[in-house]
Amino acid sequence: MVCDGSETGKHDLRALHWPAPPRNILFVRKHDDDPVRAALLEYAHHVQTTYPDTNLVVEPDVARDLHTALPFPIYTTVAEGGGRGTKVSYEDKVDLTTTLGGDGTILHAASLFASARYVPPILSFAMGTLGFLGEWKFAEHRRAFAEVYHSRTVPTSNSHPARILIRNRLRIGLFDSSGQSIPLDPSSSAPNTPTFALNEVLLHRGRRPHLTHISILLGARRHALTTAIADGFLASTPTGSTAYSLSAGGSIVHPLVRSLLLTPICPRSLSFRPLVLPANTPVALRIEPSGRGREVEVSVDGVRRAKGLGAGEEVRVMGERAGMVGERWMGGVPSIVRSQGEGGEGEEHWVGGLNGLLKFNYPFGEEG
The missing domain is CATH 2.60.200.30 (Probable inorganic polyphosphate/atp-NAD kinase; domain 2)
Structure with a gap:
Protein backbone atom coordinates (compact mmCIF):
# COMPACT_ATOMS: atom_id res chain seq x y z
CA MET A 1 0.00 0.00 0.00
CA VAL A 2 1.16 3.51 -0.85
CA CYS A 3 -0.41 6.54 0.83
CA ASP A 4 -0.06 9.76 -1.13
CA GLY A 5 -1.27 13.13 0.12
CA SER A 6 -1.11 14.87 -3.26
CA GLU A 7 -4.65 14.04 -4.32
CA THR A 8 -6.42 15.07 -1.12
CA GLY A 9 -3.83 17.19 0.66
CA LYS A 10 -6.19 20.11 1.15
CA HIS A 11 -8.31 17.88 3.37
CA ASP A 12 -5.35 16.37 5.28
CA LEU A 13 -6.47 12.97 4.03
CA ARG A 14 -4.32 10.69 1.90
CA ALA A 15 -4.98 8.87 -1.32
CA LEU A 16 -4.73 5.09 -1.42
CA HIS A 17 -2.70 3.68 -4.32
CA TRP A 18 -1.97 -0.03 -4.63
CA PRO A 19 1.25 -1.13 -6.36
CA ALA A 20 -0.87 -4.14 -7.36
CA PRO A 21 -4.49 -4.99 -6.55
CA PRO A 22 -4.92 -6.39 -3.02
CA ARG A 23 -5.03 -10.17 -2.89
CA ASN A 24 -5.21 -11.27 0.75
CA ILE A 25 -8.28 -9.78 2.44
CA LEU A 26 -8.69 -10.25 6.20
CA PHE A 27 -12.34 -10.38 7.32
CA VAL A 28 -12.94 -9.53 10.99
CA ARG A 29 -16.46 -9.84 12.36
CA LYS A 30 -18.42 -9.15 15.51
CA HIS A 31 -18.90 -12.44 17.34
CA ASP A 32 -22.15 -14.08 18.45
CA ASP A 33 -24.29 -11.99 16.12
CA ASP A 34 -26.43 -13.78 13.54
CA PRO A 35 -27.06 -10.74 11.26
CA VAL A 36 -23.32 -10.06 11.15
CA ARG A 37 -22.61 -13.70 10.31
CA ALA A 38 -25.14 -13.59 7.47
CA ALA A 39 -23.66 -10.32 6.21
CA LEU A 40 -20.16 -11.80 6.26
CA LEU A 41 -21.29 -14.77 4.16
CA GLU A 42 -22.91 -12.44 1.62
CA TYR A 43 -19.89 -10.15 1.55
CA ALA A 44 -17.38 -12.99 1.20
CA HIS A 45 -19.38 -14.56 -1.63
CA HIS A 46 -19.49 -11.24 -3.49
CA VAL A 47 -15.76 -10.62 -3.12
CA GLN A 48 -14.75 -14.14 -4.17
CA THR A 49 -17.02 -14.26 -7.22
CA THR A 50 -16.39 -10.69 -8.41
CA TYR A 51 -12.66 -10.62 -7.65
CA PRO A 52 -11.56 -14.26 -8.10
CA ASP A 53 -7.86 -13.47 -7.62
CA THR A 54 -8.44 -12.57 -3.97
CA ASN A 55 -7.85 -14.85 -1.00
CA LEU A 56 -10.22 -14.56 1.95
CA VAL A 57 -8.47 -14.71 5.32
CA VAL A 58 -10.25 -15.06 8.67
CA GLU A 59 -9.28 -15.75 12.25
CA PRO A 60 -9.11 -19.44 13.26
CA ASP A 61 -12.40 -19.46 15.21
CA VAL A 62 -14.23 -17.82 12.31
CA ALA A 63 -12.72 -20.36 9.90
CA ARG A 64 -14.08 -23.21 12.03
CA ASP A 65 -17.52 -21.63 11.94
CA LEU A 66 -17.70 -20.76 8.24
CA HIS A 67 -15.68 -23.34 6.33
CA THR A 68 -18.74 -25.51 5.58
CA ALA A 69 -21.00 -22.53 4.82
CA LEU A 70 -19.02 -21.25 1.82
CA PRO A 71 -18.56 -23.03 -1.54
CA PHE A 72 -14.95 -21.85 -1.91
CA PRO A 73 -11.84 -22.10 0.27
CA ILE A 74 -11.09 -19.60 3.01
CA TYR A 75 -7.74 -19.24 4.72
CA THR A 76 -6.52 -18.69 8.23
CA THR A 77 -3.19 -18.41 9.98
CA VAL A 78 -1.59 -20.60 12.61
CA ALA A 79 0.34 -19.22 15.55
CA GLU A 80 4.07 -19.72 15.30
CA GLY A 81 5.02 -22.68 17.44
CA GLY A 82 1.39 -23.76 17.63
CA GLY A 83 0.99 -22.64 21.24
CA ARG A 84 -2.50 -21.87 22.36
CA GLY A 85 -2.94 -18.14 22.92
CA THR A 86 0.19 -17.31 20.95
CA LYS A 87 -0.06 -14.18 18.84
CA VAL A 88 -0.59 -14.74 15.12
CA SER A 89 1.44 -12.60 12.71
CA TYR A 90 -0.83 -10.99 10.12
CA GLU A 91 1.13 -7.96 8.92
CA ASP A 92 3.14 -9.85 6.29
CA LYS A 93 0.15 -11.86 5.06
CA VAL A 94 -2.66 -9.29 4.72
CA ASP A 95 -3.15 -6.54 2.11
CA LEU A 96 -6.51 -5.21 3.31
CA THR A 97 -8.61 -5.66 6.45
CA THR A 98 -12.38 -5.30 6.42
CA THR A 99 -14.57 -5.33 9.53
CA LEU A 100 -18.24 -5.98 10.18
CA GLY A 101 -19.35 -4.87 13.63
CA GLY A 102 -18.98 -1.93 15.95
CA ASP A 103 -16.12 0.09 17.33
CA GLY A 104 -15.01 -2.88 19.43
CA THR A 105 -14.58 -4.93 16.27
CA ILE A 106 -12.36 -2.22 14.76
CA LEU A 107 -10.29 -2.13 17.94
CA HIS A 108 -9.93 -5.91 17.80
CA ALA A 109 -8.85 -5.76 14.16
CA ALA A 110 -6.26 -3.09 15.02
CA SER A 111 -5.04 -5.20 17.95
CA LEU A 112 -4.08 -7.98 15.51
CA PHE A 113 -1.34 -5.58 14.39
CA ALA A 114 -0.55 -4.18 17.85
CA SER A 115 3.13 -5.12 17.64
CA ALA A 116 3.58 -4.18 13.98
CA ARG A 117 4.70 -0.88 12.49
CA TYR A 118 2.79 -1.64 9.30
CA VAL A 119 -1.00 -1.91 9.44
CA PRO A 120 -2.95 -2.63 6.24
CA PRO A 121 -5.86 -0.29 5.40
CA ILE A 122 -9.10 -1.02 7.26
CA LEU A 123 -12.47 -0.87 5.49
CA SER A 124 -15.13 -0.81 8.22
CA PHE A 125 -18.87 -1.42 8.05
CA ALA A 126 -20.90 -0.21 11.03
CA MET A 127 -22.99 -3.11 12.36
CA GLY A 128 -22.59 -2.57 16.10
CA THR A 129 -24.19 -0.64 18.92
CA LEU A 130 -22.65 2.79 18.41
CA GLY A 131 -20.48 2.71 15.30
CA PHE A 132 -18.66 6.01 15.76
CA LEU A 133 -15.55 4.69 13.99
CA GLY A 134 -17.34 2.67 11.31
CA GLU A 135 -17.41 4.66 8.08
CA TRP A 136 -19.69 2.63 5.82
CA LYS A 137 -23.13 1.03 5.93
CA PHE A 138 -23.20 -2.63 4.95
CA ALA A 139 -25.68 -1.91 2.15
CA GLU A 140 -22.78 -0.09 0.45
CA HIS A 141 -20.34 -3.01 0.61
CA ARG A 142 -20.22 -3.61 -3.15
CA ARG A 143 -19.45 0.03 -3.97
CA ALA A 144 -17.05 0.39 -1.05
CA PHE A 145 -14.97 -2.65 -1.94
CA ALA A 146 -14.87 -1.69 -5.62
CA GLU A 147 -13.57 1.79 -4.77
CA VAL A 148 -10.84 0.34 -2.59
CA TYR A 149 -9.87 -2.50 -4.92
CA HIS A 150 -9.55 -0.22 -7.95
CA SER A 151 -7.61 2.51 -6.13
CA ARG A 152 -4.62 2.01 -8.42
CA THR A 153 -1.06 3.28 -8.60
CA VAL A 154 -1.48 5.77 -11.44
CA PRO A 155 -4.75 7.70 -11.13
CA THR A 156 -6.31 9.14 -14.27
CA SER A 157 -8.30 12.31 -14.64
CA ASN A 158 -11.50 10.26 -14.37
CA SER A 159 -10.54 8.24 -11.31
CA HIS A 160 -10.81 9.15 -7.65
CA PRO A 161 -8.62 7.01 -5.39
CA ALA A 162 -9.99 5.91 -2.05
CA ARG A 163 -9.17 8.31 0.76
CA ILE A 164 -7.33 7.36 3.92
CA LEU A 165 -7.47 8.85 7.40
CA ILE A 166 -4.37 7.87 9.36
CA ARG A 167 -5.45 7.22 12.95
CA ASN A 168 -2.33 7.63 15.05
CA ARG A 169 -1.54 5.15 17.80
CA GLU A 320 3.76 6.60 17.35
CA ARG A 321 5.83 8.04 14.53
CA ALA A 322 4.18 7.64 11.16
CA GLY A 323 5.33 8.35 7.61
CA MET A 324 6.64 6.92 4.37
CA VAL A 325 9.48 4.41 4.62
CA GLY A 326 10.58 3.76 1.07
CA GLU A 327 7.36 3.10 -0.83
CA ARG A 328 5.39 1.91 2.18
CA TRP A 329 3.47 3.86 4.79
CA MET A 330 4.52 2.87 8.29
CA GLY A 331 2.72 3.72 11.51
CA GLY A 332 -0.87 4.47 12.45
CA VAL A 333 -4.04 2.70 11.36
CA PRO A 334 -5.07 3.69 7.80
CA SER A 335 -8.87 3.96 7.90
CA ILE A 336 -10.71 4.14 4.59
CA VAL A 337 -13.04 7.13 4.60
CA ARG A 338 -16.52 6.85 3.16
CA SER A 339 -16.65 8.83 -0.08
CA GLN A 340 -19.06 11.74 -0.14
CA GLY A 341 -18.69 12.58 -3.79
CA GLU A 342 -16.34 15.01 -5.47
CA GLY A 343 -15.50 18.01 -3.31
CA GLY A 344 -16.21 16.32 0.02
CA GLU A 345 -13.95 17.47 2.81
CA GLY A 346 -13.87 14.31 4.86
CA GLU A 347 -15.50 15.96 7.89
CA GLU A 348 -19.05 14.69 7.32
CA HIS A 349 -18.63 11.42 9.20
CA TRP A 350 -16.87 12.95 12.22
CA VAL A 351 -19.32 15.84 12.58
CA GLY A 352 -22.26 13.53 11.95
CA GLY A 353 -20.97 11.15 14.61
CA LEU A 354 -20.68 13.91 17.19
CA ASN A 355 -24.19 15.15 16.49
CA GLY A 356 -26.06 11.96 15.67
CA LEU A 357 -24.33 9.39 17.90
CA LEU A 358 -22.78 11.32 20.79
CA LYS A 359 -25.55 13.98 20.86
CA PHE A 360 -23.00 16.80 21.11
CA ASN A 361 -24.49 19.84 22.94
CA TYR A 362 -27.87 18.11 22.76
CA PRO A 363 -30.62 20.08 24.56
CA PHE A 364 -32.55 18.30 27.27
CA GLY A 365 -36.16 17.45 26.52
CA GLU A 366 -35.90 17.41 22.72
CA GLU A 367 -36.61 14.37 20.59
CA GLY A 368 -33.73 12.94 18.52
Whole structure:
Protein backbone atom coordinates (compact mmCIF):
# COMPACT_ATOMS: atom_id res chain seq x y z
CA MET A 1 0.00 0.00 0.00
CA VAL A 2 1.16 3.51 -0.85
CA CYS A 3 -0.41 6.54 0.83
CA ASP A 4 -0.06 9.76 -1.13
CA GLY A 5 -1.27 13.13 0.12
CA SER A 6 -1.11 14.87 -3.26
CA GLU A 7 -4.65 14.04 -4.32
CA THR A 8 -6.42 15.07 -1.12
CA GLY A 9 -3.83 17.19 0.66
CA LYS A 10 -6.19 20.11 1.15
CA HIS A 11 -8.31 17.88 3.37
CA ASP A 12 -5.35 16.37 5.28
CA LEU A 13 -6.47 12.97 4.03
CA ARG A 14 -4.32 10.69 1.90
CA ALA A 15 -4.98 8.87 -1.32
CA LEU A 16 -4.73 5.09 -1.42
CA HIS A 17 -2.70 3.68 -4.32
CA TRP A 18 -1.97 -0.03 -4.63
CA PRO A 19 1.25 -1.13 -6.36
CA ALA A 20 -0.87 -4.14 -7.36
CA PRO A 21 -4.49 -4.99 -6.55
CA PRO A 22 -4.92 -6.39 -3.02
CA ARG A 23 -5.03 -10.17 -2.89
CA ASN A 24 -5.21 -11.27 0.75
CA ILE A 25 -8.28 -9.78 2.44
CA LEU A 26 -8.69 -10.25 6.20
CA PHE A 27 -12.34 -10.38 7.32
CA VAL A 28 -12.94 -9.53 10.99
CA ARG A 29 -16.46 -9.84 12.36
CA LYS A 30 -18.42 -9.15 15.51
CA HIS A 31 -18.90 -12.44 17.34
CA ASP A 32 -22.15 -14.08 18.45
CA ASP A 33 -24.29 -11.99 16.12
CA ASP A 34 -26.43 -13.78 13.54
CA PRO A 35 -27.06 -10.74 11.26
CA VAL A 36 -23.32 -10.06 11.15
CA ARG A 37 -22.61 -13.70 10.31
CA ALA A 38 -25.14 -13.59 7.47
CA ALA A 39 -23.66 -10.32 6.21
CA LEU A 40 -20.16 -11.80 6.26
CA LEU A 41 -21.29 -14.77 4.16
CA GLU A 42 -22.91 -12.44 1.62
CA TYR A 43 -19.89 -10.15 1.55
CA ALA A 44 -17.38 -12.99 1.20
CA HIS A 45 -19.38 -14.56 -1.63
CA HIS A 46 -19.49 -11.24 -3.49
CA VAL A 47 -15.76 -10.62 -3.12
CA GLN A 48 -14.75 -14.14 -4.17
CA THR A 49 -17.02 -14.26 -7.22
CA THR A 50 -16.39 -10.69 -8.41
CA TYR A 51 -12.66 -10.62 -7.65
CA PRO A 52 -11.56 -14.26 -8.10
CA ASP A 53 -7.86 -13.47 -7.62
CA THR A 54 -8.44 -12.57 -3.97
CA ASN A 55 -7.85 -14.85 -1.00
CA LEU A 56 -10.22 -14.56 1.95
CA VAL A 57 -8.47 -14.71 5.32
CA VAL A 58 -10.25 -15.06 8.67
CA GLU A 59 -9.28 -15.75 12.25
CA PRO A 60 -9.11 -19.44 13.26
CA ASP A 61 -12.40 -19.46 15.21
CA VAL A 62 -14.23 -17.82 12.31
CA ALA A 63 -12.72 -20.36 9.90
CA ARG A 64 -14.08 -23.21 12.03
CA ASP A 65 -17.52 -21.63 11.94
CA LEU A 66 -17.70 -20.76 8.24
CA HIS A 67 -15.68 -23.34 6.33
CA THR A 68 -18.74 -25.51 5.58
CA ALA A 69 -21.00 -22.53 4.82
CA LEU A 70 -19.02 -21.25 1.82
CA PRO A 71 -18.56 -23.03 -1.54
CA PHE A 72 -14.95 -21.85 -1.91
CA PRO A 73 -11.84 -22.10 0.27
CA ILE A 74 -11.09 -19.60 3.01
CA TYR A 75 -7.74 -19.24 4.72
CA THR A 76 -6.52 -18.69 8.23
CA THR A 77 -3.19 -18.41 9.98
CA VAL A 78 -1.59 -20.60 12.61
CA ALA A 79 0.34 -19.22 15.55
CA GLU A 80 4.07 -19.72 15.30
CA GLY A 81 5.02 -22.68 17.44
CA GLY A 82 1.39 -23.76 17.63
CA GLY A 83 0.99 -22.64 21.24
CA ARG A 84 -2.50 -21.87 22.36
CA GLY A 85 -2.94 -18.14 22.92
CA THR A 86 0.19 -17.31 20.95
CA LYS A 87 -0.06 -14.18 18.84
CA VAL A 88 -0.59 -14.74 15.12
CA SER A 89 1.44 -12.60 12.71
CA TYR A 90 -0.83 -10.99 10.12
CA GLU A 91 1.13 -7.96 8.92
CA ASP A 92 3.14 -9.85 6.29
CA LYS A 93 0.15 -11.86 5.06
CA VAL A 94 -2.66 -9.29 4.72
CA ASP A 95 -3.15 -6.54 2.11
CA LEU A 96 -6.51 -5.21 3.31
CA THR A 97 -8.61 -5.66 6.45
CA THR A 98 -12.38 -5.30 6.42
CA THR A 99 -14.57 -5.33 9.53
CA LEU A 100 -18.24 -5.98 10.18
CA GLY A 101 -19.35 -4.87 13.63
CA GLY A 102 -18.98 -1.93 15.95
CA ASP A 103 -16.12 0.09 17.33
CA GLY A 104 -15.01 -2.88 19.43
CA THR A 105 -14.58 -4.93 16.27
CA ILE A 106 -12.36 -2.22 14.76
CA LEU A 107 -10.29 -2.13 17.94
CA HIS A 108 -9.93 -5.91 17.80
CA ALA A 109 -8.85 -5.76 14.16
CA ALA A 110 -6.26 -3.09 15.02
CA SER A 111 -5.04 -5.20 17.95
CA LEU A 112 -4.08 -7.98 15.51
CA PHE A 113 -1.34 -5.58 14.39
CA ALA A 114 -0.55 -4.18 17.85
CA SER A 115 3.13 -5.12 17.64
CA ALA A 116 3.58 -4.18 13.98
CA ARG A 117 4.70 -0.88 12.49
CA TYR A 118 2.79 -1.64 9.30
CA VAL A 119 -1.00 -1.91 9.44
CA PRO A 120 -2.95 -2.63 6.24
CA PRO A 121 -5.86 -0.29 5.40
CA ILE A 122 -9.10 -1.02 7.26
CA LEU A 123 -12.47 -0.87 5.49
CA SER A 124 -15.13 -0.81 8.22
CA PHE A 125 -18.87 -1.42 8.05
CA ALA A 126 -20.90 -0.21 11.03
CA MET A 127 -22.99 -3.11 12.36
CA GLY A 128 -22.59 -2.57 16.10
CA THR A 129 -24.19 -0.64 18.92
CA LEU A 130 -22.65 2.79 18.41
CA GLY A 131 -20.48 2.71 15.30
CA PHE A 132 -18.66 6.01 15.76
CA LEU A 133 -15.55 4.69 13.99
CA GLY A 134 -17.34 2.67 11.31
CA GLU A 135 -17.41 4.66 8.08
CA TRP A 136 -19.69 2.63 5.82
CA LYS A 137 -23.13 1.03 5.93
CA PHE A 138 -23.20 -2.63 4.95
CA ALA A 139 -25.68 -1.91 2.15
CA GLU A 140 -22.78 -0.09 0.45
CA HIS A 141 -20.34 -3.01 0.61
CA ARG A 142 -20.22 -3.61 -3.15
CA ARG A 143 -19.45 0.03 -3.97
CA ALA A 144 -17.05 0.39 -1.05
CA PHE A 145 -14.97 -2.65 -1.94
CA ALA A 146 -14.87 -1.69 -5.62
CA GLU A 147 -13.57 1.79 -4.77
CA VAL A 148 -10.84 0.34 -2.59
CA TYR A 149 -9.87 -2.50 -4.92
CA HIS A 150 -9.55 -0.22 -7.95
CA SER A 151 -7.61 2.51 -6.13
CA ARG A 152 -4.62 2.01 -8.42
CA THR A 153 -1.06 3.28 -8.60
CA VAL A 154 -1.48 5.77 -11.44
CA PRO A 155 -4.75 7.70 -11.13
CA THR A 156 -6.31 9.14 -14.27
CA SER A 157 -8.30 12.31 -14.64
CA ASN A 158 -11.50 10.26 -14.37
CA SER A 159 -10.54 8.24 -11.31
CA HIS A 160 -10.81 9.15 -7.65
CA PRO A 161 -8.62 7.01 -5.39
CA ALA A 162 -9.99 5.91 -2.05
CA ARG A 163 -9.17 8.31 0.76
CA ILE A 164 -7.33 7.36 3.92
CA LEU A 165 -7.47 8.85 7.40
CA ILE A 166 -4.37 7.87 9.36
CA ARG A 167 -5.45 7.22 12.95
CA ASN A 168 -2.33 7.63 15.05
CA ARG A 169 -1.54 5.15 17.80
CA LEU A 170 0.27 5.23 21.12
CA ARG A 171 3.58 3.42 21.56
CA ILE A 172 3.45 1.67 24.94
CA GLY A 173 6.11 -0.04 27.02
CA LEU A 174 6.11 -1.50 30.55
CA PHE A 175 9.15 -1.22 32.82
CA ASP A 176 10.11 -2.50 36.24
CA SER A 177 11.57 -0.45 39.09
CA SER A 178 15.11 -0.86 37.71
CA GLY A 179 14.12 0.42 34.27
CA GLN A 180 14.16 -2.99 32.58
CA SER A 181 11.49 -3.65 29.97
CA ILE A 182 8.83 -6.21 30.90
CA PRO A 183 6.41 -7.90 28.47
CA LEU A 184 2.79 -6.85 28.16
CA ASP A 185 1.90 -10.55 28.19
CA PRO A 186 3.38 -11.96 31.44
CA SER A 187 3.29 -15.52 30.07
CA SER A 188 5.19 -14.66 26.90
CA SER A 189 8.77 -15.80 26.41
CA ALA A 190 9.16 -13.83 23.18
CA PRO A 191 11.50 -10.82 23.05
CA ASN A 192 9.88 -7.62 24.25
CA THR A 193 8.51 -5.48 21.45
CA PRO A 194 6.61 -2.19 21.69
CA THR A 195 2.84 -2.40 21.80
CA PHE A 196 0.71 0.09 19.88
CA ALA A 197 -2.75 1.18 21.02
CA LEU A 198 -5.43 2.74 18.83
CA ASN A 199 -7.57 4.06 21.70
CA GLU A 200 -5.84 4.17 25.08
CA VAL A 201 -3.85 2.61 27.87
CA LEU A 202 -5.66 2.48 31.20
CA LEU A 203 -4.33 2.21 34.75
CA HIS A 204 -7.09 1.43 37.25
CA ARG A 205 -7.57 0.21 40.81
CA GLY A 206 -9.98 -2.49 39.60
CA ARG A 207 -11.84 -4.22 42.44
CA ARG A 208 -9.44 -2.93 45.06
CA PRO A 209 -10.94 -0.35 47.43
CA HIS A 210 -7.96 2.02 47.57
CA LEU A 211 -7.21 4.89 45.20
CA THR A 212 -4.20 4.58 42.92
CA HIS A 213 -1.15 6.81 43.38
CA ILE A 214 0.39 7.42 39.95
CA SER A 215 3.25 9.84 39.31
CA ILE A 216 3.16 11.59 35.93
CA LEU A 217 6.57 12.33 34.43
CA LEU A 218 6.88 14.36 31.21
CA GLY A 219 9.61 14.71 28.63
CA ALA A 220 12.95 13.05 28.08
CA ARG A 221 14.19 14.52 31.38
CA ARG A 222 11.16 13.10 33.21
CA HIS A 223 9.90 16.32 34.73
CA ALA A 224 7.53 15.52 37.59
CA LEU A 225 4.12 16.99 36.76
CA THR A 226 2.06 15.65 39.64
CA THR A 227 0.93 12.52 41.43
CA ALA A 228 -2.55 11.45 40.45
CA ILE A 229 -4.58 10.10 43.37
CA ALA A 230 -7.61 8.70 41.63
CA ASP A 231 -9.56 5.61 40.66
CA GLY A 232 -7.34 5.44 37.61
CA PHE A 233 -5.64 7.25 34.78
CA LEU A 234 -5.86 7.23 30.98
CA ALA A 235 -3.41 8.06 28.22
CA SER A 236 -5.40 8.29 24.98
CA THR A 237 -5.10 9.03 21.29
CA PRO A 238 -7.40 11.50 19.49
CA THR A 239 -9.33 8.45 18.25
CA GLY A 240 -9.70 7.35 21.88
CA SER A 241 -10.83 10.82 22.94
CA THR A 242 -14.43 9.83 22.18
CA ALA A 243 -14.17 6.58 24.17
CA TYR A 244 -13.34 6.06 27.87
CA SER A 245 -11.57 9.42 28.08
CA LEU A 246 -14.76 11.23 27.08
CA SER A 247 -16.72 9.42 29.80
CA ALA A 248 -14.07 10.56 32.30
CA GLY A 249 -14.42 14.21 31.27
CA GLY A 250 -11.64 14.40 28.69
CA SER A 251 -11.59 16.69 25.67
CA ILE A 252 -12.87 15.65 22.25
CA VAL A 253 -9.97 15.86 19.80
CA HIS A 254 -10.19 15.50 16.02
CA PRO A 255 -8.28 12.41 14.82
CA LEU A 256 -6.08 14.54 12.54
CA VAL A 257 -4.68 16.49 15.49
CA ARG A 258 -1.41 14.81 16.48
CA SER A 259 -1.72 14.78 20.23
CA LEU A 260 -1.77 12.68 23.38
CA LEU A 261 -4.45 13.01 26.05
CA LEU A 262 -3.99 12.50 29.79
CA THR A 263 -7.26 12.04 31.67
CA PRO A 264 -7.72 11.25 35.37
CA ILE A 265 -10.60 8.96 36.37
CA CYS A 266 -12.47 10.23 39.43
CA PRO A 267 -9.50 12.13 40.93
CA ARG A 268 -9.54 13.03 44.61
CA SER A 269 -8.63 16.64 43.79
CA LEU A 270 -11.36 18.70 42.16
CA SER A 271 -8.71 20.87 40.47
CA PHE A 272 -7.22 17.98 38.47
CA ARG A 273 -8.15 18.61 34.84
CA PRO A 274 -7.42 16.60 31.67
CA LEU A 275 -4.42 17.60 29.57
CA VAL A 276 -3.71 17.56 25.83
CA LEU A 277 -0.01 17.27 24.93
CA PRO A 278 1.98 17.07 21.68
CA ALA A 279 2.04 13.51 20.40
CA ASN A 280 5.83 13.30 20.61
CA THR A 281 5.91 14.02 24.36
CA PRO A 282 7.36 11.08 26.33
CA VAL A 283 5.08 10.31 29.28
CA ALA A 284 5.82 7.94 32.16
CA LEU A 285 3.07 6.79 34.54
CA ARG A 286 4.79 5.34 37.61
CA ILE A 287 3.05 3.43 40.40
CA GLU A 288 3.94 5.03 43.73
CA PRO A 289 4.49 3.01 46.94
CA SER A 290 2.43 5.58 48.86
CA GLY A 291 -0.72 3.94 47.52
CA ARG A 292 -2.29 1.28 49.74
CA GLY A 293 -3.21 -1.03 46.87
CA ARG A 294 -0.76 -3.80 46.01
CA GLU A 295 -1.33 -3.70 42.27
CA VAL A 296 -2.76 -1.41 39.63
CA GLU A 297 -4.54 -3.02 36.69
CA VAL A 298 -3.29 -2.25 33.17
CA SER A 299 -5.48 -2.44 30.06
CA VAL A 300 -4.61 -1.65 26.45
CA ASP A 301 -7.57 -0.93 24.18
CA GLY A 302 -9.89 -2.68 26.62
CA VAL A 303 -7.79 -5.83 27.04
CA ARG A 304 -6.61 -6.24 30.63
CA ARG A 305 -3.12 -7.49 31.37
CA ALA A 306 -3.18 -10.73 33.35
CA LYS A 307 -0.84 -9.28 35.98
CA GLY A 308 -1.02 -5.74 37.33
CA LEU A 309 1.84 -3.34 38.00
CA GLY A 310 3.32 -2.90 41.46
CA ALA A 311 5.13 -0.07 43.24
CA GLY A 312 8.00 1.38 41.22
CA GLU A 313 6.84 -0.13 37.94
CA GLU A 314 5.66 2.16 35.18
CA VAL A 315 4.05 2.56 31.79
CA ARG A 316 5.87 4.68 29.22
CA VAL A 317 3.77 6.22 26.48
CA MET A 318 4.45 8.33 23.42
CA GLY A 319 2.70 8.96 20.13
CA GLU A 320 3.76 6.60 17.35
CA ARG A 321 5.83 8.04 14.53
CA ALA A 322 4.18 7.64 11.16
CA GLY A 323 5.33 8.35 7.61
CA MET A 324 6.64 6.92 4.37
CA VAL A 325 9.48 4.41 4.62
CA GLY A 326 10.58 3.76 1.07
CA GLU A 327 7.36 3.10 -0.83
CA ARG A 328 5.39 1.91 2.18
CA TRP A 329 3.47 3.86 4.79
CA MET A 330 4.52 2.87 8.29
CA GLY A 331 2.72 3.72 11.51
CA GLY A 332 -0.87 4.47 12.45
CA VAL A 333 -4.04 2.70 11.36
CA PRO A 334 -5.07 3.69 7.80
CA SER A 335 -8.87 3.96 7.90
CA ILE A 336 -10.71 4.14 4.59
CA VAL A 337 -13.04 7.13 4.60
CA ARG A 338 -16.52 6.85 3.16
CA SER A 339 -16.65 8.83 -0.08
CA GLN A 340 -19.06 11.74 -0.14
CA GLY A 341 -18.69 12.58 -3.79
CA GLU A 342 -16.34 15.01 -5.47
CA GLY A 343 -15.50 18.01 -3.31
CA GLY A 344 -16.21 16.32 0.02
CA GLU A 345 -13.95 17.47 2.81
CA GLY A 346 -13.87 14.31 4.86
CA GLU A 347 -15.50 15.96 7.89
CA GLU A 348 -19.05 14.69 7.32
CA HIS A 349 -18.63 11.42 9.20
CA TRP A 350 -16.87 12.95 12.22
CA VAL A 351 -19.32 15.84 12.58
CA GLY A 352 -22.26 13.53 11.95
CA GLY A 353 -20.97 11.15 14.61
CA LEU A 354 -20.68 13.91 17.19
CA ASN A 355 -24.19 15.15 16.49
CA GLY A 356 -26.06 11.96 15.67
CA LEU A 357 -24.33 9.39 17.90
CA LEU A 358 -22.78 11.32 20.79
CA LYS A 359 -25.55 13.98 20.86
CA PHE A 360 -23.00 16.80 21.11
CA ASN A 361 -24.49 19.84 22.94
CA TYR A 362 -27.87 18.11 22.76
CA PRO A 363 -30.62 20.08 24.56
CA PHE A 364 -32.55 18.30 27.27
CA GLY A 365 -36.16 17.45 26.52
CA GLU A 366 -35.90 17.41 22.72
CA GLU A 367 -36.61 14.37 20.59
CA GLY A 368 -33.73 12.94 18.52
